[in-house]
Amino acid sequence: MTVRLNHTIVRSRDKGEAAGFLAEILGVAEPAPYGPFLVVQLGEVSLDFADERGPIAPQHYAFLVGEPEFDAIFGRIRERGLDYWADPFRQRPGEINTNDGGRGVYWLDPNGHILEIITRPYGG
Structure with a gap:
């Protein structure tokens, strides 16, 4: 079996606000509840938003998109x-x-x- 990323947990102060923000900006389906998480599905990978009581350590999330999607997302930004x-x-x-x-x-x-958001993978 090939190793692929399946999901990652995104810590947030308000998972509803954070998951909704990302889904709206990227133009994907609304977040869906799964246990204690709100899940934003991106193809085969999901970002599972969870509430965090303590400080949030900023992370970096990069999304490869097509040219039309870039224009739409950048327009929403x-x-x-x-x-x-x-x-x-x-x-x-x-x-x-x-x-x-x-x-x-x-x-x-x-x-x-x-x-x-990027339209070409880095180094490619």
Whole structure:
């Protein structure tokens, strides 16, 4: 059997807010409850949002999307007036990158997780 990522848990102060934010921005199905989690399904991989009482350590989540999806997602980022950057260190505000001949942009979720969309895999 090939090793593939199946799911990961995303810690949040309010799983409903965080899962709903991601699903709406990415334009995917609404989160579904599963046990103590709210699940955002992304193809074969799911992000399982869980409430956390303590501090949240920011994580980075990158999503490979097609050109039309990039335009739609980036449009929702701009419609919401969210800050965005061309780099994960937030040194290039209000820009997108063109790494590896594609497009990419970073923004933050309500818990400070760094989200990214790219149209080409890095190094490819």
